[in-house]
Amino acid sequence: MTNPILVEVLRGVLVESRHRGAVAVADADGGTVLAIGDVATPIFPRSAVKALQALPLVETGAADAFGFGDEELALACASHSGEPGHVAGVTRMLAKAGLDAAALRCGAHWPMAQSAVAALARTGEPSALHNNCSGKHSGFLCVACAKNIDHADYWRPQHPVQREVRAVLEDLTGATLSDDRRAIDGCSVPTWAIPLQNLAHAFAKFGTGRGLGPERARAAARLRAACTQKPWHVAGTGRFCTEIMQLFGTRVFVKTGAEGVYCGALPEEGLGIALKCDDGAGRAAQAVMAAIIARFLPLNDTERAALERFTHPTLRNWNGFEVGTMRVTAITLHDGEK
């Protein structure tokens, strides 16, 4: 099955590039609300499921044992930009569990944003704390510490923490996460391939608590509240996830993943969302997520205009001249099919 074109990138009046992909929107009963392209073949959700991977941190009592507030919980769900506030927050998470950066096994990398690279380069070099996944890894470490499990191999598929994460993912998605669907993520923990329709269903459950046990539903609500209260900690300055949750508060949860993935939830609408661009392009995935929000969430004029910046951005060159635009082609911006 060839996925349809979701986004066109125009230079002047001509289409310069195009992005294909698939989109699933589901309710908490698993009912399909929207399906574009192939939503049945497993895809790697990568960091888009970090909030689901963080559920054991709350459910096991580790978050309470270490006195975590919204900032720490948001960081556990984050792909952060490695800005000073993110690094300080992750350092604090680790210290509360009696650990430091030496326990992290995510690897080090320079921040994603050039401005963050430049700022960091003026004062030092990146450490594992700067890795966009350092909050998630700190959450895994805290689960091991709270359960008095040796945390040395916390990132390996056979470790009790990762086995618990896998069970949570199976519960929410309804997918069987067999070893032949497992690969290694950028930060070295397992990533399992899961169909978009299952991911959308999982995020409808995560966004509403429906279909979850009472303890899991409370943990999901707490993580959602943390991310929507502290959206800067989930991503960073100028980032899509941050700006969208700043704009909509508790009405939207959204999280990016590498290789063109977004997952999200519209709790008041009872909907979960999962999408992937075939080619891994984040610029297109972001525009499509904005279009999905615009279609399914009731908006006032200010909110609609704010989303236009993402669904129909003006592309400028190094001199600031307008050189083109992007447009989402596969999703109508009204509610017709809901």
Added chain:
Amino acid sequence: MTNPILVEVLRGVLVESRHRGAVAVADADGGTVLAIGDVATPIFPRSAVKALQALPLVETGAADAFGFGDEELALACASHSGEPGHVAGVTRMLAKAGLDAAALRCGAHWPMAQSAVAALARTGEPSALHNNCSGKHSGFLCVACAKNIDHADYWRPQHPVQREVRAVLEDLTGATLSDDRRAIDGCSVPTWAIPLQNLAHAFAKFGTGRGLGPERARAAARLRAACTQKPWHVAGTGRFCTEIMQLFGTRVFVKTGAEGVYCGALPEEGLGIALKCDDGAGRAAQAVMAAIIARFLPLNDTERAALERFTHPTLRNWNGFEVGTMRVTAITLHDGEK
């Protein structure tokens, strides 16, 4: 027409992402040697035609008037990384024409590579000299200076320098570059949409001199010699264009362009190459260009192994663990169809 998948990106044993696109290989008579996908619809070649845009610099006598050697001519054809040697070279080009960075109208940007961003951030901020197109812009300025034309608006479509560049592009590609095919490039000069089959034909002429007037053929040979002698000046440390021309010397000319474009020539084989990934992905375009070289250029075992690094790279994560690979799916690596 839906272009075929050219490259698959695997995580573990599963395909995580895929890139579609089109490829044209032609001889200097315009004969089609290979055509994959839509090679007839105009695409923006962007920086992949910088060597053609530099032909007036040699043909007008400007390069001789200012005493340019291989490094300056390679910079005029470059999308350089903004490393100190590139900035020094462009500064020298401008000084030879009695100009400085204030004349450049390309805009400033941080270098593409994070390592270059970090290095620059420790000592300063980017200027127009760091713009990857600053050598091309310096070439345009030198043409204006050598012809005693006011250079203030050298980047505008109506300026005599850009009109001359347009005439050269029309001569080499055989395409009519009407205004409805013109857009604004990242550095603000015009970019014209041209079919891949015409671009491949143009680069076969550029690579062989066949079909060009004697003066233009000599200018093409001189620019080719400069780029293949000084490939670091065409791109930079660790970059594909640089490494390929270091490896093959005069046997391969190759040049990247934004949004997934590569153009190139195999002079000894009499062939020109032009390709674009639909989604603008440079990682895939690079792999396809390597596969085209592997298919059409006679190789020894060392050269074949060196190209494998690009056609079938091992993908590693932040810890250096092997997490996947890429494979070129649309091009067989033998000479059957030649």
